[in-house]
Amino acid sequence: MTDMPLTVKRSIELLGLVLLVAILVVGNNIIMPVIMAFFISIVVLPVYRFLIRKKLPEAIAIILPILLLVILIGLLVWFFSAQVGILVSDFPQIKNNVNIHLKALSNWVNSVSHISTTEQLKFITEKSDDLLGMAGKAASGAAVTLTSVFVFVGLLPIYIYLMLFYKDILLRFIFMWFKPEHHPKVKEAIYETEAIIKSYLVGLLIQVSYMTILLGGILFLVGIKHALLIGVIFAILNLIPYVGALIGNIIGVLLTLTSSTELWPVITVLIVIAVVQFLDNNILMPRIVGSKVKINALFAILGVIIGGSIAGVSGMFLSLPVIAVLKVIFDRTVMFKQWGVLLGDERPAKSPMSFATFRKKKPVTLKAGTEK
Structure with missing residues (x-):
């Protein structure tokens, strides 16, 4: 394959990517x-x-x-x-x-508009009927979904x-794909992949534990009803990168609104979630997982969206570890090294448009604040 024209190589790569997604x-x-x-x-x-x-x-x-x-x-x-x-x-x-x-x-709507209470009730009734219709359709497919979940588990x-x-059979199968002189690199990639997956998933398990205890415990102490439920839902949804935290905030607010007639519990929930998230993102999680999963935010978000569209919640959850494993493989192959650069967060110190050295596949000088 090394004798192929560059355009043919790139075409094969793109076709392989399309085939993999299909x-x-x-x-x-x-x-x-x-x-x-x-x-x-x-x-x-x-x-x-x-x-x-x-x-x-x-x-x-x-x-x-x-x-x-x-x-x-x-x-x-x-x-x-x-x-x-x-x-x-x-x-x-x-x-x-x-x-x-x-x-x-x-x-409030009456005070800021000319929509009467009767019109509001009519609108709410219509939307409630639509919502019930959607719920009925969802319930009709619940048996199939539940069956697939049981099969999955x-x-x-x-x-x-x-x-x-x-x-050992699987490992031998992997090694037999490569020439003996490449086996040390393959072995190194296998060990690094194992370390990344272990670090990431064990870190997520620890994260769920302390997020539930911190968030649920603080909300319980300040008197928020269903505090532990909000804590465990947010901790689990937070496993889904970027998207999960937003959904967790919405569910936390809705649960608080339904359990209280005042607004201060909602504000309290949002503040506590923001504080716990700040501690998680800036202090706790970096120390637990470290910097082993170096995926830039753009492709992390794209991975979550694509994973969700392909396989639902499980695809969203698995998107980051899959991308991290792919990056380890790409970084150790000459043919696919550019894909590893695309997925990573190692920003070159200067623009490749002006400095030819940053257009090559060899290691480059990074911008300040970017770890190699």
């Missing part, structure tokens, strides 16, 4: 559980190695980490279900609070077990 779109129900299982198997790999060193049988060394993972997820589901149960028990009060908020909104332990059991 495969992901068509087969996301099959591919996404495999990718998720791959990342989780990397996370539980240290536990597996520890148990192997303790002379446990291989099957038990694989099953025990999976059981711990299932217990952890079960506890999270139980906690979330308990909080939702509390919310459902407060439904009569929520309905009354919503009516008060709607009445206050109606009075049910396949994960099986895939994780088989990936750990056959990991």
